[in-house]
Amino acid sequence: MSGQSNGRQPARVAIAGLGAVGLDVARALDSGLPGCRLTAVSARDRDAARTRLAGLATPVEVVAIEDLEPLADIVVECAPAALLPEIASPFLKAGKIVVVLSSGALLAHPELIDLAKTYGGQIVVPSGALLGLDAVTAAAEGEIRSVRMTTRKPVKGLLGAPYLVANNIDISSLSAPLKVFSGTPREAAVGFPANLNVAVALSLAGIGPDRTTLDIWADPALTRNTHSIEVDADSASFSMTIENIPSDNPKTGRITALSVIACLRKMGAPLRVGS
Template sequence: MTSRAPLRVAVAGLGAVGTAVVAALQAGLPGCRLAAVSARDLDAARARLPEGVPAVPLEGLEPLADLVVEAAPAALLPAIAEPFLRAGKGVVVLSAGALLRAGHLIDLAREHGGQITVPTGALIGLDAVAAAAEGVIHSVRMVTRKPVRGLVGAPYLVENDIAIEDIREPLRVFRGTPREAAVGFPANLNVAVALSLAGIGPDRTELEIWADPALTRNTHRIEVEADSASFAMSIENIPSENPKTGRITALSVVACLRKMGAPLRVGT
């Protein structure tokens, strides 16, 4: 019986998600091993890594790994992904919103045999949405409600002079599409973009964003009408150290990596 060599995984970014993914790889993830890390402060990263795992600039990751997990600011996605895709390798993308502004990455993956994977992240039910999309989806609607601190500083709020710091009741701050939200809320609504990519696209998916001072968790509700099924789903995510990101986001990346080397895969 033959066994495959472990998948060499690089992690770009050591924020809340990247740190959690690194920890899971260090603890042992069957079929995977931590190959390299890149971070804004390389010296600090080296001090946190086990011996033998290098911390290198972004451009140094590709020769060391088969796949990279992008857990960095959205603006860095092309710099992280392009070398891997040109080499026919894999990229796990958390900044899904940035994909809408970097469509050439999909072309690179197609041309060179690479693959971009967008994990489930802070959402549920993407398998069901993707399955429904094999038929006809009539509508997809998502309502996101977040604690105030998870939305403060979003470019859309700043540009439109929407003050939410002192609100005392829920306030709808946005109604539009995931494509628009990806620009106005780049650190908040990657889940909406992922939903749109699984379903009917970033221009047909309907999205509302609410700031709610009574909430302590990020909540998302999805309603789908399709020719195969009608369904609704909701999730309440406990924030990580970064209030804009739920704890389950990092766990979804770990689950995604675990699937890649597993003898049994459950779910599409």
């Protein structure tokens, strides 16, 4: 595949979106990530992006989204979910790799998966703020009977979510935990597009976005995003909990950027641990 390193030339990596995650990934690539080199960045405000990237050791082009594909073999999507088709389509049509953080948008745009199949591209969803996806993926090779996820977030991490606005759920002055949603990752991807990509990733690894169940709590006492998962399968039953420290963006955990960096490192590594 054209997006993979051949062992001699490092894969050219572009970043679409330069928020907290995109900037951390850019800095890691600039510091040196074996098998990869940063070649281009796109951002809503290109002048501001150039300023944010001024400290990099190696200058990098800041271009419009539509100009990214010729400049890279891999694109890392760190942008608002609505931009995923615009970012991913050119790379997939060129048989390249798209690393997707807005995994919820994949449910609304299944044609992207069709593009990958047709042209030999690949969509990669990093584990992000979730643990145990390898175990879920392995269990899915057998029979998974149920997957349940409970997410608890600080109030500021959920403020403004479309589901809360549409249902007139005011969490701004909570004094106790409140369950604000119970449903599926498919529903959550629409109602909480900036918050619950982890639930979609879990569902894609396991039994799908309609059979996975999800509860979301707003908790004024929390300072960390907390995800608990319970899986019942014919190969194993297991439960997992992770508490993620928020990044500069309260909707995103610090581990999300690290997950992308680990994903890129794994692509060209001589030893790869984990499926």
